[in-house]
Amino acid sequence: MLDRTENIAAAVENWLAQFEDALTMPDDIGLKALFHPDSYWRDVLALSWTLQTINGRDAVLKTLKAQAAQAAPSGFAIDPDRAAPRWVTRAGTSSIEAIFRFETALGRGDGILRLIPDAANGNRLKAWTLLTALEELKGFEEQLGVARPRGSAYSRDFRGPNWLDLRKIATDYTDRDPTVLVIGGGQSGLCIAARLKQLQVDTLIVDRELRIGDNWRKRYHALTLHNQVQVNHLPYMLFPPNWPTYIPKDKLANWFEAYVESMELNFWTGTEFEGGSYDENEGRWTVTLRRADGSQRTMRPRHVVLATGVSGIPSLPDIPSLKNFAGSVIHSSQYTDGEEWKGKKALVIGTGNSGHDIAQDLHSSGAEVTMVQRSSTLVVSIEPSAQLVYSPYNEGTLEDNDLIAVSMPLELARRSHALTSDKSRELDKDLLAGLERVGFKLDFGEDNTGWQFKYLTRGGGYYFNVGCSDLLIKGAIKLKQFADIDGFVADGARMNDGKIITADLIVLATGYKRQEELVRKLFGDAIEQRVGTIWGFGEAQELRNMYVRTGQPGLWFIAGGLAQCRIGSKHLALQIKAIEEGLIPRVVNSTMPETAVA
Incomplete structure (x- = not known):
């Protein structure tokens, strides 16, 4: 295995040089030798003028060759101003990761290459993932740093409009x-x-x-x-x-x-x-x-x-009997502060971040709070579990980390988040066990992909615990299931067993409609x-x-x-x-x- 920095860099430079040459060849033989059979290419505007992800070597080669013929990419080289090529682990796989730069007919771009050995080809290093991302348009570069606009210091018009006027x-x-x-x-x-x-x-x-x-x-x-x-x-x-x-x-x-x-x-x-x-x-x-x-x-x-x-637009669930309630009903977007509900009773319907935070705020203000869970919810501790997905941002530059975030194809991102979800569940096992004991229904996202994919697919359905889960476990905040509510009456919620949970306030922490x-x-x-x-x-x-x-x-x-x-x-x-x-x-x-x- 390559382990010295200069050897890693040489391997990357060699791959980029072969890649540039292969793009101009009439056949795919040269390109095919550079990509792992299980490879991925994500292009962000650079060659396709859209955001696209292609899976599998054959599909990658077909699309890459066609789009490269139009975009004319060239000048592939390790970017000396970014993190040096190095071994990393992404989505559970060890690879050489390198940030490179290149040009197209109309723009300049950055990319990330990840190389892994191909056991079926003598452990030759081949591309596992490739990102090509447009960074700027030639002739329309941003005026930043040394290219900043000079302003009017050397050509002042004392009779004309000043900066504020303009x-x-x-x-x-x-x-x-x-x-x-x-x-x-x-x-x-x-x-x-x-x-x-x-x-x-x-x-x-x-x-x-x-x-x-x-x-x-x-x-x-x-x-x-x-x-x-x-x-x-x-x-x-x-x-x-x-x-x-x-x-x-x-x-x-x-x-x-x-x-x-x-x-x-x-x-x-x-x-x-x-x-x-x-x-x-x-x-x-x-x-x-x-x-x-x-x-x-x-x-x-x-x-x-x-x-x-x-x-x-706030999503208000269709609950016909809710009109019977004589107290106040508000959506979570209308909630501001719990102080006015001190000594009162509140039902919070919904167990996402807003529902938990509002319930905790009401409790802290002296209200008697019952949370009502409509569907299973993903719960992670605010630290460290919720922050694991952002761990790359704890080192390196913002620009490098943003590019790394962009570089992960969807399939590998899901795989990576599933691994993170497993780690979170282990870290939070006592918290999760306590929630299950009080009847809280948990999930961990589709295919165990965790909270971020819940956000990316449905915009919510999770909670970062900053204390409300502990209050639920201790019983300081009560928990009921929406399925156990028969209907709403003037005094509050009537349960299936006939018991009335009295309330002065009902907060609908029920999310928002689709865009x-x-x-x-x-x-x-x-x-x-x-x-x-x-x-x-x-x-x-x-x-x-x-x-x-x-x-x-x-x-x-x-x-x-x-x-x-x-x-x-x-x-x-x-x-x-x-x-x-x-x-x-x-x-x-x-x-x-x-x-x-x-």
């Missing part, structure tokens, strides 16, 4: 429409707007809240992020090094305000997006915005980005059907309709946690820029000649 003109949109309209000013909206700003694409964010950051600031009083600070940076501006490991909601909300100001993002608060229609001939939307003062503004952007997150519902509400049935399913994984092994061109030209989707939005926003922004510069068609599978592939 920012006001840019933000007011009195004489123009934005090229891109972003709906939603949370992390997804800020990330895509910041990326587009650096690519010099005129972008406006609109949000119905009256203050930037209110989408976090108005959440329940005790909320903090459940993953750690090193994972959650926004593009271009890292959180200060003295920030706490787990960021409080109000601290994050205030950072959003500072971010918008520092990154010079155009943002309209108190603005409701009322809907829009698309003109196929002109390639533009006609949309209606209602401002805080009640006035309306019609705009005609070329692109609309729906950045409202996975959590859009398709919001698309239908804003754009109508035809566009919703044209787009199709959003979120979750389809046959293409990628999140459906996320960060890529959709069946509806000019309509884009971005959602997820801060890390996911930081990564996905780059991919989305590059596509919009490429469309605006005429490098790729705005319609997927257009008849436009495919010479416009980076």
Whole structure:
């Protein structure tokens, strides 16, 4: 086995050189010798202008050869500015992992190669996984660092508008429409707007809240992020090094305000997006915005980005008898603080993160709380179990770790998360046993793939224990199963045995409707059907309709946690820029000649 750094690097350089040569050959013989039979290729825009994952050597070679002929990739070499090639273990398999760089006809890219020995071929090192990812477009590079804009220091116009005047003109949109309209000013909206700003694409964010950051600031009083600070940076501006490991909601909300100001993002608060229609001939939307003062503004952007997150319209379960309840009924999105319920009785229906956190907050405020479980729930301790999936971010650079995250094909990511889930279950065995003793129904995700795949497939269904599970085990918070409730009466919930669980408050921690519902509400049935399913994984092994061109030209989707939005926003922004510069068609599978592939 190669174990010296120079030997590992030489093996990688040799493979990359052979790979580049083989791509230009008329047959597949050279390429076939470089890939393991059980190999994977993930391309992020670089050769395909979409996000795609190909499994198996024969399928990889067929697609790679066809797309490389159009994209003309070249200059494959180890990137000296990134982590050096090294042995790692990914998805339970030991491999040489190397970060490389390359160019295409229109862009520059980064990639990750993983080599493993092929026992059937004399242990020759062959590609197990390959990532090719577009990083920038030639001629449209971001103006960062030494390439930063010079400003007006050397050509000051003392009679003309200053920086503040120009920012006001840019933000007011009195004489123009934005090229891109972003709906939603949370992390997804800020990330895509910041990326587009650096690519010099005129972008406006609109949000119905009256203050930037209110989408976090108005959440329940005790909320903090459940993953750690090193994972959650926004593009271009890292959180200060003295920030706490787990960021409080109000601290994050205030950072959003500072971010918008520092990154010079155009943002309209108190603005409701009322809907829009698309003109196929002109390639533009006609949309209606209602401002805080009640006035309306019609705009005609070329692109609309729906950045409202996975959590859009609250999902209210159909419980006919709930109308009999005489107390207060609220959705978890309306919950703010437990102090007003001190000494009262509360039922919290739902056992995801929000349900647990709200139940714990009510209990801490002196309320008598009963949680009602509707379906099995995945539970992991906040530390270390919930953080295991982010362990690569504890070392190395953010850029390297983001690329590593992107590089894992779906099948291997599922395998990796199943291994992590096994480790979590062992670490949390006492906690889980205690929950089972009190009747809590547990699961560990589809095929044991853990909490993150629950999020990626359904947007919830799990809880990071920060104390509520312990309260359930001790009996300080009671637990009931929804199936044991016969119906609701004026005083509370009547159980199947006739007993009444009295309550003053019922909190429906029942999640949110799928994004398709919001698309239908804003754009109508035809566009919703044209787009199709959003979120979750389809046959293409990628999140459906996320960060890529959709069946509806000019309509884009971005959602997820801060890390996911930081990564996905780059991919989305590059596509919009490429469309605006005429490098790729705005319609997927257009008849436009495919010479416009980076």
